[in-house]
Amino acid sequence: MKQEPVAQNSPPASPPSSQPLSEDDDPQALWIFGYGSLVWRPDFAYSDSRVGFVRGYSRRFWQGDTFHRGSDKMPGRVVTLLEDREGCTWGVAYQVQGEQVSEALKYLNVREAVLGGYDTKVVTFYPQDTPDQPLKALAYVATPQNPGYLGPAPEEAIATQILACRGFSGHNLEYLLRLADFMQLCGPQAQDEHLAAIVDAVGTMLPCFCPTEQALALV
Numbered sequence: 001m002k003q004e005p006v007a008q009n010s011p012p013a014s015p016p017s018s019q020p021l022s023e024d025d026d027p028q029a030l031w032i033f034g035y036g037s038l039v040w041r042p043d044f045a046y047s048d049s050r051v052g053f054v055r056g057y058s059r060r061f062w063q064g065d066t067f068h069r070g071s072d073k074m075p076g077r078v079v080t081l082l083e084d085r086e087g088c089t090w091g092v093a094y095q096v097q098g099e100q101v102s103e104a105l106k107y108l109n110v111r112e113a114v115l116g117g118y119d120t121k122v123v124t125f126y127p128q129d130t131p132d133q134p135l136k137a138l139a140y141v142a143t144p145q146n147p148g149y150l151g152p153a154p155e156e157a158i159a160t161q162i163l164a165c166r167g168f169s170g171h172n173l174e175y176l177l178r179l180a181d182f183m184q185l186c187g188p189q190a191q192d193e194h195l196a197a198i199v200d201a202v203g204t205m206l207p208c209f210c211p212t213e214q215a216l217a218l219v
């Protein structure tokens, strides 16, 4: 049974909202939930952001990537959401308003759907500092039906693949470590055993994979 996160009184990622968070605050507003590269590189304009989590999903490095973090010959591994009743995935929700909505969706359609094989799904997001005021958010999820889906593999094999791949957005190792950094910032209540196991496997293999100076050049 995964530990259900307990909201911490840590300061929110953005100024606390005096109003309850709900979609009818501004009918033009849309919340977008990021749980992979979007947590550190949204690359679209947004009005507000919240750190928090979604329930009923687990994050898995089960999506292949032949553009951003891999190539056709050596696809990298990036994350998707797996439906899991016991699951809880931490990330960042970004609020887009007015013109930001169409701009963000147009940009993400290319980055996530066209280039990444992701589809959209509405999820319920629980802000870390107001989990009693959940909000609806759009998430980009790579389903098993998309051609780039790789599915489950031992964490050691995933770590080996990540160490060996790079794409147009950089090395696959950077993708892993930036996500691990984000989870560290979320605090001890945010656990992701799958991510931690891959980071541990990378740490074990890295010295054998390449000498230190080469490892530092990877990211």
Ligand SMILES: N[C@@H](CCC(=O)N[C@@H](CS)C(=O)NCC(=O)O)C(=O)O
Binding pocket: 033, 034, 035, 036, 037, 038, 039, 041, 064, 065, 068, 069, 078, 079, 080, 111, 112, 115, 116, 118, 139, 140, 141, 169, 175
């Ligand atoms: N949809 C997830 C995963 C997004 C993700 O990592 N998508 C890849 C597309 S394959 C990406 O945008 N990569 C950009 C990068 O690696 O910097 C999220 O909300 O963060």
